[in-house]
Amino acid sequence: MAKLEINRRYFLNKSAKAGLGLVIVPHFNIIKSKPKLYQTVIGHGDFKYRVHKDWGVLDRSRTPIKNCHEMVMDSRGRLIMVGDDTHNNILIYDKSGKLLDSWGIRYNGGHGLTLWNDGSEDFLFICDTNGESLIKTTTNGRELMIIEHPSKYGAYNENDAFKPTESAIAPNGDIYIADGYGSNYILQFTKDGEFIRKIGEGRGIGQHQFQTAHGICIDYREKGQPTLLITSRATNCFKRFTLDGIFIEQIDVPGAFVCRPVIHNSNLYSGVCWSSETDFEEGDMNTHPTRTSPKSGFVTILDKNGKVVSNPGGVEPHYKNGQLQRMVQKDEIFKHCHDVCVDNDENLYVCQWNANNTYPMKLERV
Template identity: 80%
Template sequence: MTKSKINRRTFINTTAKASLGLAIVPHFNILKSKPKMYDKVIGHGDFKYKVHKSWGDLDRTITPVKNCHEMVMDSKGRLIMVGDNTKNNILIYDKSGKLLDSWGIRYKGGHGLSIWNDGSEDFLFICDAKGESVIKTTTDGRELMILGHPSQYGAYDKKDKFKPTESAIGPNGDIYIADGYGANYILQFTKNGEFIRKIGEGRGTGQNQFQTAHGVCIDYRGKGEPTLLITSRAANCFKRFTLDGKYIEQINLPGAFVCRPVIHNENLYSGVCWSSDIDYIEGDKNTHPYNINPKSGFVTILDDKGKVVSNPGGTKPKYKKGKLQRMVQEQPIFRHCHDVCVDDDENLYVCQWNANKAYPIKLERC
């Protein structure tokens, strides 16, 4: 039995009812027709999937979306998604695609969503990139803590840009924030919001630097202490650090502009926002894949050794003399895969950015 399954069984499947907080507007979607399926199975090796493109479709007049940014699964098995439409920043689905609840009316830059259980209750951490803040809430929308601009904690100057894109919670409750659209540091706080340190050396191509530190997660796999996995999206890689900020290694994913790393059992999953046939030169807009090869996303899956084993929607992973070859979109199923959520049956739920206001897509494990 895996560690994740053991932890899942220890969760207490109740959450506290909020008496105060943001306006919460529950909606219940109308009966949906049978979801449309893509006519091919996608993926490679042991990781192949049937595509349910309309799994998450809802009534746009009631619960519209702009960008479906990220999704997590809570201890009740509900799928919780964050977006940047302030009519409903948070959508909560069951596994059939039925909408259970929606709330959130002020997160204009709703971008990152992490979940943490303290042993008795689930809590959400919402990154509002436009609001320059990270907000801890209950699963029904009551705000408990807000971490604002790092200048408030002596970490940045007031003039420094802060646009948080992701957060992760360490084993002791420490909060790690990826300033992916800002100064490109990882900021570490205690669970009570006290600033500890900056991790990395900001934007750049050095070993301790990031080119769009878009995501961060805690990796509990393997022996020894857990580590941080940090996205360097424009550099097509993940970088591994200790929890106190020391560089360990880099996992290269040529051609794939990966978003956050998502760990499930022994595997690592990530949405690829776009892919490129040529190398991107930092700061050169002409070489950016959004200008050269837009709408080119897929999903990538790595094993516990850091080897890519499947690219649903993308080219089959190939290694030559141990070196991973460039990966690009092969099938135009996705536009810009921004996140992947994995359920207990190892089905995937894919959120997309800039995809004509598309709802999440389900990939059913074959």
Template identity: 50%
Template structure:
């Protein structure tokens, strides 16, 4: 029995409230301020803690909290685009453990990869066109060549990388989500292999804003890639060598990168809609969660997902909790940490699973 299930059982038998049941029993939160409103649907419901990651903004400023990953020691690495501190390192209680910078003014994508016990971070800066591999304390160990220098792009093609994913053999996949809309594949040493995708509204195998890419190993015998096509309100699946396989359409959701955890996919909805208003700049974000069959099962902060005759209906923000949800991190108790873009410099929120 995992800790979350144990605590839920204990709370039911003792008559205790469920406010802190997602927190390890040996650590009571010192600053937990949980909202009374339950977010989400079905088995994926949460209590909100807005102040979880709050710090002194004069000492630890953030412009945008872009992405977050958790390493094997349960340290949470959060990427910001403030050059004073590109990385803030938290524990699960919200305590700041470390911070450092690579002086990146547009730090955007953050991926953690374990190489036989040694963990590394892959960081993208779309404004500078950089893809960097670093140690957990910020030492750069590799930087990928710009596509125009290796024959992948011509000199006129824009390269503004937004995300990376690492394949089972160490291959590096780079999503050029703000540039030319390709997924570029390099080997573990940084040698270019191929590119796939490209820019098109109409072609299923191509993208509009290829914002994210992630390795999907839910079928261990057949690992694939899940890629975001934000403006197409879709995730797209590709083989590891770039063959297009399928699309998961999610009406109304301008999604960020996919986060694979167990059998589920999580994603921040960076831009939402209003009924009849397709303005992408509306700060109507929330979180979306898909099951093992790639069906939407919960939208914390959004409307309940409804399927009619097998067709997913339009999903909208339901509660004005979030502005632009840019990323979601999942801990081992299935609590969520939500990073936001263009949200007034807020620090990450924590969603406690109930």
């Protein structure tokens, strides 16, 4: 494990550039007109939203993006997004859509973004799938710790694939890494980066296996009993485990290739990257399925009991004899919803993958 104590402003000198290859790009505040108020309202039941498609649009010549992968809100109410454009991996917005800051030029696989507060300060955990690492930083870009390929800790063989897609931080600071594009294990480390255990049985459709363990979070909704909620995207479900890796239950969302689970108050939110009108055979359950419906992404919302209550951009959830029926896109608003962030007013901010370099959009709760 490599530990780095680096001052963000110090990156600009030549020694920092040579030693780390990490440079901070000065940000530009873009003067924006007020976003157009779209009349389109999507969603179902008590969870309906007005679409603000232009909310996060910036000057592409100064702040370009490829894929908007994930977004979190910090303790100051700022919205922090990670992407894979190395001009500016991190974009920091205010709630009006104004750019406040941008930094990071070396995370060319910038994918997962988790925020953790130790009681006094916010920290970010960035998964770099191409860099095969998890990086802990301050919110202004100072790197504090890097967890590298699991073979360095005795968890994998050197030739085992490792492409981390998401992380989650337990109440005691333990770090859980979802190896969603690699070997499909969950790896648990201490807050100091010491390896504890490997959770699951790798890729597959068994109870303890995952088909694209794309996302992970700590679910605190059951007081005194936090659990791990882990995505198995290609099998259209979330799986719940104890913090030490014991399987508890599976929550099926048929048709929906869900990304990471996001908990806000009593509900679970998730971006749906693809949706499918037909079942997949095991051989088709790869990282990026090829037989999905051309009508794909939407957002799905589940209540505390695991019941889908709304699908903004998708068909209305329907249960028949207690079984949730297949869910697909209805409104062609999204291309591939990769993440959803919920603010304190319960507005949603949606990040999209492979969506023609689309900036995040806002869904205003109505």
